[in-house]
Amino acid sequence: MLVRLMYVSRAVPALDTEELSSILRASRSQNPALGITGVLCYSDGIFVQVLEGGRSAVNRLYARIVSDPRHTEVEILSYEEIGERRFAGWSMGQVNISRLNPGLLLKYSETATLDPYAVSGQVSKALFDELVATAAIVGQS
Numbered sequence: 001m002l003v004r005l006m007y008v009s010r011a012v013p014a015l016d017t018e019e020l021s022s023i024l025r026a027s028r029s030q031n032p033a034l035g036i037t038g039v040l041c042y043s044d045g046i047f048v049q050v051l052e053g054g055r056s057a058v059n060r061l062y063a064r065i066v067s068d069p070r071h072t073e074v075e076i077l078s079y080e081e082i083g084e085r086r087f088a089g090w091s092m093g094q095v096n097i098s099r100l101n102p103g104l105l106l107k108y109s110e111t112a113t114l115d116p117y118a119v120s121g122q123v124s125k126a127l128f129d130e131l132v133a134t135a136a137i138v139g140q141s
């Protein structure tokens with residue numbers, strides 16, 4: 001039973017690049033044993049993360065992440081049962097914001113800024129699908 005969960009959250013103001021690296025390191029070292037794959041996007045103080053894997057594993061990891069003091073306002077954007085993974089190659093890929101085309105953001109939202117709180121879960125999902133298609137994801141699997 002595979003599921004995919006996507007959520008949005010706001011980083012605490014003090015979060016720096018070292019903290020971000022530490023989150024990615026923890027994810028990449030712990031997720032393989034849990035059978036979790038996905039991507040993490042960070043831009044202008046906003047996280048969007050997609051977690052894929054077994055239902056129990058994803059639910060438990062999400063509960064742990066929600067209580068992490070490094071972010072707040074954690075909101076689920078979408079949760080679905082899936083037949084196959086979309087991010088099978090990434091224990092936790094990082095969306096390379098420098099390669100994020102403003103035109104892609106404008107295609108789905110009112111301004112060229114990433115604000116998943118302001119758009120539907122469907123729109124956020126569509127945006128991530130295009131990011132994968134344009135290979136704007138970095139990080140070893």
Ligand code: FAD
Nearest residue numbers: 022023026027030031047049064065067068069070071092
């Ligand atoms: P421990 O390392 O024992 O930590 C105990 C508590 O302290 C936890 O509540 C933890 O959240 C918190 N904590 C840990 N380090 C710090 C720190 N430097 N500053 C402040 N508080 C801290 N973990 C994964 O395994 N996979 C993921 O995909 C993943 N994605 C994440 C995405 C985001 C946006 C964030 C903010 C965190 C993510 N984490 C992820 C980290 C996760 O929340 C836990 O910190 C990590 O899994 C270790 O959990 P633990 O219970 O073993 O905690």
